[in-house]
Amino acid sequence: MFDNNLRGMIDDVKDGRMDRRAFVKRMIAVGLTAPMANQILSLGGVAMAQSPNPYKPTKRGGGGPLKLLWWQGPTLLNPHFATGTKDQDGSRIFYEPLASWDVDGHLNPILAAEIPSIQNGGLSADAKSVTWKLKPGVKWHDGKPFSADDVVFTWEYASDPATAAVSSATYAGMTVEKVDNLTIRIKFEKPTPFWANAFVGAYGCVIPKHLFAEFKGGKSREAPTNLKPVGTGPYKFIEFKPGDLIRGEINPDYHMANRPYFDTIEMKGGGDAVSAARAVIQTGEYDFAWNIQVEDEVLLRLEKGGKGKTLYAVGGDIEFIAINFTDPNTEVDGERSSMKTKHPILSDPRVRQALALLVDRESIKKVIYGRAGRATANYLNGPEEFVSKNTKWEFSVEKASALLEQAGWKAGSDGIREKDGKKLKLLYQTSINGPRQKTQAIVKQACQKAGIDVELKSVVASVFFSSDVANPDTYAHFYADIEMFQIPMTQPDPALHMRRYHSRNVATKENKWQGPNFPRWTNKDYDAAVDAAETETDPIKRADLYIKCNDLIWQDNVMIPVMHRLAVEACSNTVRPALSGWANQTDNLQDWYRET
Amino acid sequence: MSQYILRRLMIAIPSLLGISVVLFVVLALAPGDPFSELATNPNVPPEVQAALRTKFGLDDPIYLRYLHWLAAMVQGDWGFSFVSRINVDTLILQRLPTTLYVVGSSQLLALLIAIPVGVFAATRPYSLFDQLANTFAFIGFSLPTFFTGILFILVFSVKLDWLPFVYTDVPGSGIPWLLEMIRQAIMPVMVLGLFQAASMTRFVRSAMLDVIRLDYVTTARAKGLGQAKVIVKHVMRNAMIPVVTLIALQMPAVFGGAIVTEQIFRIPGIGSLLISSILANDTPVVMAVTFVFACLVVLFNLIADVLYGWLDPRISFR
Numbered sequence: 001m002f003d004n005n006l007r008g009m010i011d012d013v014k015d016g017r018m019d020r021r022a023f024v025k026r027m028i029a030v031g032l033t034a035p036m037a038n039q040i041l042s043l044g045g046v047a048m049a050q051s052p053n054p055y056k057p058t059k060r061g062g063g064g065p066l067k068l069l070w071w072q073g074p075t076l077l078n079p080h081f082a083t084g085t086k087d088q089d090g091s092r093i094f095y096e097p098l099a100s101w102d103v104d105g106h107l108n109p110i111l112a113a114e115i116p117s118i119q120n121g122g123l124s125a126d127a128k129s130v131t132w133k134l135k136p137g138v139k140w141h142d143g144k145p146f147s148a149d150d151v152v153f154t155w156e157y158a159s160d161p162a163t164a165a166v167s168s169a170t171y172a173g174m175t176v177e178k179v180d181n182l183t184i185r186i187k188f189e190k191p192t193p194f195w196a197n198a199f200v201g202a203y204g205c206v207i208p209k210h211l212f213a214e215f216k217g218g219k220s221r222e223a224p225t226n227l228k229p230v231g232t233g234p235y236k237f238i239e240f241k242p243g244d245l246i247r248g249e250i251n252p253d254y255h256m257a258n259r260p261y262f263d264t265i266e267m268k269g270g271g272d273a274v275s276a277a278r279a280v281i282q283t284g285e286y287d288f289a290w291n292i293q294v295e296d297e298v299l300l301r302l303e304k305g306g307k308g309k310t311l312y313a314v315g316g317d318i319e320f321i322a323i324n325f326t327d328p329n330t331e332v333d334g335e336r337s338s339m340k341t342k343h344p345i346l347s348d349p350r351v352r353q354a355l356a357l358l359v360d361r362e363s364i365k366k367v368i369y370g371r372a373g374r375a376t377a378n379y380l381n382g383p384e385e386f387v388s389k390n391t392k393w394e395f396s397v398e399k400a401s402a403l404l405e406q407a408g409w410k411a412g413s414d415g416i417r418e419k420d421g422k423k424l425k426l427l428y429q430t431s432i433n434g435p436r437q438k439t440q441a442i443v444k445q446a447c448q449k450a451g452i453d454v455e456l457k458s459v460v461a462s463v464f465f466s467s468d469v470a471n472p473d474t475y476a477h478f479y480a481d482i483e484m485f486q487i488p489m490t491q492p493d494p495a496l497h498m499r500r501y502h503s504r505n506v507a508t509k510e511n512k513w514q515g516p517n518f519p520r521w522t523n524k525d526y527d528a529a530v531d532a533a534e535t536e537t538d539p540i541k542r543a544d545l546y547i548k549c550n551d552l553i554w555q556d557n558v559m560i561p562v563m564h565r566l567a568v569e570a571c572s573n574t575v576r577p578a579l580s581g582w583a584n585q586t587d588n589l590q591d592w593y594r595e596t
Numbered sequence: 597m598s599q600y601i602l603r604r605l606m607i608a609i610p611s612l613l614g615i616s617v618v619l620f621v622v623l624a625l626a627p628g629d630p631f632s633e634l635a636t637n638p639n640v641p642p643e644v645q646a647a648l649r650t651k652f653g654l655d656d657p658i659y660l661r662y663l664h665w666l667a668a669m670v671q672g673d674w675g676f677s678f679v680s681r682i683n684v685d686t687l688i689l690q691r692l693p694t695t696l697y698v699v700g701s702s703q704l705l706a707l708l709i710a711i712p713v714g715v716f717a718a719t720r721p722y723s724l725f726d727q728l729a730n731t732f733a734f735i736g737f738s739l740p741t742f743f744t745g746i747l748f749i750l751v752f753s754v755k756l757d758w759l760p761f762v763y764t765d766v767p768g769s770g771i772p773w774l775l776e777m778i779r780q781a782i783m784p785v786m787v788l789g790l791f792q793a794a795s796m797t798r799f800v801r802s803a804m805l806d807v808i809r810l811d812y813v814t815t816a817r818a819k820g821l822g823q824a825k826v827i828v829k830h831v832m833r834n835a836m837i838p839v840v841t842l843i844a845l846q847m848p849a850v851f852g853g854a855i856v857t858e859q860i861f862r863i864p865g866i867g868s869l870l871i872s873s874i875l876a877n878d879t880p881v882v883m884a885v886t887f888v889f890a891c892l893v894v895l896f897n898l899i900a901d902v903l904y905g906w907l908d909p910r911i912s913f914r
Contacts, residue, residue, distance in 0.1 A: 164651045242677070244691075271762070275761070285760050462629070462875065462876075467631065473627070512646075
């Protein structure tokens with residue numbers, strides 16, 4: 001029913017009976033987000049509105065310096081080698097993609113002349129090709145003209161395995177061809193409903209062919225431009241010290257009118273999040289600081305009478321507790337948590353359900369995350385159209401106890417439940433990180449009340465997140481009963497996020513624990529839904545499939561969501577940044593200005 | 597003398613080799629992965645991480661990696677950082693001027709305080725000045741730099757708003773630039789310098805007291821030499837021998853930077869390079885910095901020994 005209504009409304013917009021804004025508003029009213037509404041419209045054949053970020057300055061430059069504080073400084077400036085978000089943020093100052101995600105989650109054309117849609121012929125009905133028209137008259141910082149050749153080259157560069165680009169997956173499974181000097185066409189091997197991945201956002205940055213052509217493949221590290229970026233961005237490169245400082249100056253030939261506002265830009269690295277917040281909010285030495293993962297209590301204190309404030313951007317990052325479906329204590333063929341075993345305690349769905357009832361998300365939000373978190377029952381928390389309305393969560397020690405009782409776990413003399421002489425004892429691991437240890441303590445306390453003995457373990461982050469095959473303490477080995485960490489959502493589409501838990505992706509010794517399905521959960525319905533969604537071109541059906549995936553995870557209690565985390569930034573009271581929860585902080589740097 | 601130096605240098609080679617083996621093995625056995633940041637990024641499939649590991653030779657056995665490293669090092673190739681893919685020598689040279697400036701000035705400040713205060717306190721032991729100097733020295737080296745650093749920030753940056761607490765290379769030149777460079781270095785130099793000065797003052801004082809009671813000093817006084825001449829020419833020259841050892845052994849630390857203080861004030865020195873490389877498991881950089889450090893320790897030990905001979909000709913080189 002919803003399906004038909006929506007189709008009718010899309011037609012209304014197409015024929016001009018309903019305006020675009022009203023459509024988006026209606027969608028938001030039924031729980032969709034603006035970016036999804038727009039994607040629906042563009043797939044439905046309605047051209048996307050060009051909705052630039054609010055921007056007041058009426059001339060280019062004159063804004064003085066913009067001082068950014070990244071407490072982990074960027075270490076390299078080639079967007080296709082950008083290991084961490086800090087490197088992507090730094091590269092993005094100089095390089096630009098064809099389009100960025102703007103504040104409202106729309107695609108905002110940067111190097112593209114327009115956003116592809118079915119109406120303007122940019123998108124094909126079978127979702128197998130995208131045609132991008134490029135903005136004419138754009139120049140690289142060295143004065144050479146920007147053209148379709150550069151875009152095609154970027155694809156060749158990133159997809160060449162010998163280059164070892166971290167963006168290679170973004171450019172896999174497609175070919176990019178030049179149509180004319182200002183038009184390129186992407187051809188996908190399979191129908192690709194989410195087409196706005198290549199050439200959009202951080203890994204979408206286009207690099208100049210004339211400077212990188214000789215350094216494609218094995219020689220990629222030797223390119224002098226790796227250290228002295230030449231892009232099309234709003235700021236030109238002056239100086240770079242890895243891990244410490246990036247300095248740039250205004251690009252007088254920038255391709256957008258009246259932009260940028262600032263004369264120089266500085267991105268300083270080093271230190272820690274608390275003192276970064278202090279330098280922006282309290283002393284005003286810096287204009288903007290990134291990723292302020294600081295307890296809300298501290299931020300509130302700094303904000304009192306300060307020179308700045310915190311800003312929050314909503315994305316889809318989820319902090320969760322994952323359940324091990326295999327037995328971490330039995331070794332089979334030199335591998336613990338082997339697929340040949342079943343978890344002796346947690347394979348019982350009632351125990352998993354009881355655990356979910358014991359995670360007090362409201363207290364965790366209140367005590368730890370504050371304004372930077374939202375309690376949720378869902379693993380998939382955005383964009384809005386993919387968020388399930390069928391799920392709910394609650395915290396109840398009584399209900400959990402009743403469930404355990406039902407499952408045959410009876411309280412022993414020491415208060416710990418046992419069944420068939422086996423104690424209800426779980427090992428709960430996570431990385432070393434203040435909020436995580438506090439969450440562990442809160443969960444442990446509730447579990448104790450319900451008669452579950454929880455042993456806490458915390459592993460140094462550099463080990464926990466490493467791919468070291470020999471180290472048993474990584475999250476992928478998962479040699480514990482339950483574990484907790486965060487998985488970020490790097491684009492406003494759930495495909496990558498949900499593909500992880502497909503049965504074929506189980507982490508095993510055979511694939512050196514590189515399979516991303518670390519809970520080792522297998523479910524035929526889930527596999528089928530993910531497979532179907534990967535090629536489903538109807539946005540509404542596709543969203544339904546991903547909602548189904550989320551609901552399956554919820555029903556089976558594979559992942560117990562702890563917190564939907566928001567990005568927290570510190571910003572001077574006068575600077576007006578353009579931020580999006582779906583992109584890097586610098587993804588709309590051209591639209592930043594200072595209110596005077 | 598030159599034979600002595602040559603012999604010492606020859607002895608240094610096996611010990612440096614030994615140091616490098618130990619460093620390399622410890623780093624190779626340490627857990628972690630320079631590309632761990634990629635692991636939770638759903639945009640990057642695990643194959644990319646594996647390809648990078650293979651490309652940078654991280655999957656080779658340890659002895660092969662060590663031999664590769666050693667062969668390259670002998671030819672002056674320090675390798676490149678896994679994290680920034682920049683040559684390690686470039687990275688270190690970039691950080692060196694700041695380290696020398698900040699840590700060097702703090703050592704200088706420490707000497708300028710410690711020697712006069714220590715000498716003066718020793719000439720009047722248990723006087724009011726001596727008591728005061730001792731008390732402050734005790735306070736000084738009891739307070740760790742991470743504490744005084746934050747205290748200084750709270751007082752001078754947050755409350756009084758006099759000094760910036762983020763150290764950054766300001767662009768430009770001329771007097772205003774020079775003043776800005778001095779202004780932002782005041783807090784870190786004070787924190788480091790006062791800490792060093794405290795322990796050094798105690799050291800100078802006790803070295804002076806050991807010498808000042810000797811018979812030859814009494815003889816010098818009996819000859820009718822003035823107090824200043826006795827102290828400076830006769831007492832200080834001998835008392836300085838242990839002090840020189842201390843200073844010489846601290847010189848490598850000037851190059852190594854001050855890890856904690858650099859972190860607090862965001863000083864882009866070698867210490868902060870070292871700590872961020874360790875956190876990122878950037879083995880080539882950690883290896884290079886620690887190895888340079890080891891070389892400097894060996895070198896300055898030699899320099900200290902040579903200086904002894906100059907300060908006290910009775911010490912001969914054999």
